[in-house]
Amino acid sequence: MERYFTSQGHHTSSQLVLARHRILKPVLSLQDRARAEVTNGLAILANTAPAAFWVVWHVFEDRDVLDRVRQEVGRIVVVERGVGDGYGGQNSHEREGGRRNDGEGEEHREDENGDKEIRTIKLAKLKHIPLLFSLIQETLRYRACGTGPRFALEDVTLSDGFSSSYTIEKGAMLILAHEGMHHDKRVWGDDADAFVADRFVPGNKIKIPGNAFRGFGGGANMCPGKSFALHEIAALVAMLVMRVDFVPVEGSGGWSEPGMDEGNMAREHTAPKRRVLVRVVPRREVEGVVWRVG
Ligand code: HEM
Numbered sequence: 001m002e003r004y005f006t007s008q009g010h011h012t013s014s015q016l017v018l019a020r021h022r023i024l025k026p027v028l029s030l031q032d033r034a035r036a037e038v039t040n041g042l043a044i045l046a047n048t049a050p051a052a053f054w055v056v057w058h059v060f061e062d063r064d065v066l067d068r069v070r071q072e073v074g075r076i077v078v079v080e081r082g083v084g085d086g087y088g089g090q091n092s093h094e095r096e097g098g099r100r101n102d103g104e105g106e107e108h109r110e111d112e113n114g115d116k117e118i119r120t121i122k123l124a125k126l127k128h129i130p131l132l133f134s135l136i137q138e139t140l141r142y143r144a145c146g147t148g149p150r151f152a153l154e155d156v157t158l159s160d161g162f163s164s165s166y167t168i169e170k171g172a173m174l175i176l177a178h179e180g181m182h183h184d185k186r187v188w189g190d191d192a193d194a195f196v197a198d199r200f201v202p203g204n205k206i207k208i209p210g211n212a213f214r215g216f217g218g219g220a221n222m223c224p225g226k227s228f229a230l231h232e233i234a235a236l237v238a239m240l241v242m243r244v245d246f247v248p249v250e251g252s253g254g255w256s257e258p259g260m261d262e263g264n265m266a267r268e269h270t271a272p273k274r275r276v277l278v279r280v281v282p283r284r285e286v287e288g289v290v291w292r293v294g
Helices: 002-006 015-024 030-046 048-060 063-074 092-097 123-128 130-142 178-182 226-243
Strands: 077-082 116-121 147-151 156-159 165-168 173-177 244-248 278-282 290-293
Touching: 002 030, 015 030, 030 048, 048 063, 048 130, 048 226, 063 130, 063 226, 116 226, 123 130, 123 226, 130 226, 173 178, 226 290
Parallel strands: 116 290
Antiparallel strands: 077 116, 147 173, 156 165, 244 278
């Protein structure tokens, strides 16, 4: 990474890497800038991709959940007519054909002026879809396999909130095992080992102590990307449920649990143990629609 910066690699990189380099250069050594770049890349990408996979998995593997998420997302979609930008699967046949019918009552959504039906998923309203946000948090709870390392700067006594307390001596290293914390029946209830999509819907469950959920860590080192990550995964899922269905490829294991690859302790979430092969099938109900997020 040091060589990357000394050979000016960052000048042909993304704006993000370049901006971070400019800001950090006056205050950090080359070695520390290189270290920061490595950990930032890991922090931004390493958890988001597998977490997004597991959220998509939990939405699509349960037909009832999928239908309910679709209904919920449908409520934050704004429908307009206008000139499409081609982003949304238009093809020349549709453009030439104008308004036409596919023979089953499904009307293609281009009017006589060439205007298309544009559906925009309103990002600002994402927080109004409680089931999807609950499902994302439940996925982060259920699938967590990372740790929160902490170094005791002074002697401290911690209570587990039930009957035990522990004296931690200054200088001790603590490794908080998120998986164990997320499956503690005393905190989460008897269904701690089950995936419950609605668990985090406000008002649905017993009040869970804030520090029991370690999906984004906690305290001073709490993940600064938390809100961004929740929204980007929600936006991805919202777009997928509106536009496509996933059909498991025959002989690939279907929607049976693929298991988690727990060989990497450095991450909060990991990839599935086996590949999940699906066919991506555009939904006929929205054929010809131009999709946007806005
Ligand atoms: C679903 C996606 C994500 C998950 C599950 C996740 C989870 C975590 C966890 C568990 C920690 C450790 C916190 C602690 O020790 O208390 C962390 C730290 C961090 N995350 Fe995330 N993260 C995600 C996405 C992101 C994104 C998108 C960014 C940046 C845009 C980001 C930036 C960071 C950074 C910089 C740290 C280090 C914070 C520190 O030590 O002060 N993360 N993340």
